[in-house]
Amino acid sequence: MSEQGCAHYGKELIEKNSSVCHDYQALRGTIYQCCSTTTSNPKDRAGGKHKGATGGEIGKCSWYGKGGEIIKGTLTACHERFNPAAMKVAHKTLPCGTKLLIKNKRNGKTVNVTVNDRGPFVHGRILDLTFAAFGIVENRNETVFPCDYEIL
Numbered sequence: 001m002s003e004q005g006c007a008h009y010g011k012e013l014i015e016k017n018s019s020v021c022h023d024y025q026a027l028r029g030t031i032y033q034c035c036s037t038t039t040s041n042p043k044d045r046a047g048g049k050h051k052g053a054t055g056g057e058i059g060k061c062s063w064y065g066k067g068g069e070i071i072k073g074t075l076t077a078c079h080e081r082f083n084p085a086a087m088k089v090a091h092k093t094l095p096c097g098t099k100l101l102i103k104n105k106r107n108g109k110t111v112n113v114t115v116n117d118r119g120p121f122v123h124g125r126i127l128d129l130t131f132a133a134f135g136i137v138e139n140r141n142e143t144v145f146p147c148d149y150e151i152l
Helices: 019-024 130-137
Strands: 056-061 088-092 099-104 110-117 125-129 144-151
Touching: 056 130, 099 125, 099 130, 110 125, 110 130, 125 130, 125 144
Parallel strands: 056 125, 088 110
Antiparallel strands: 056 144, 088 125, 099 110, 099 144
16 A cells, blocks of 8 residues: 555545445455545546546547346446436546536547546546447447546
């Protein structure tokens, strides 16, 4: 442990007072790294290397919830029932309930979503969209697309 009260999970720092640490210290048997630094502004927590003017990030978006991956109705990290038809998104550090405008940089399509889960935990990806949200901005035969987002 590099900081008092912190546990190791990859290279991500997740705030001790965030919903990740309070609600998800043991998600599917993994432990999140909880650090003592706090910030109240979601735009300060985006965490990407390339922050946009409105507090967002630039990176890759994927979708999750493919048959058998997550059972519909399973509780998400934000204590909501997982619904692949909902306009929701997983982000590593943004507070639950944060509203985002996601833009597909390849085709310009956008979708409004709400953070209700944690992830993606795949290098280079910044967001995991539900099946429905992904389908609005990209062909579902694709697995990822270049994206950016704004915090609304």
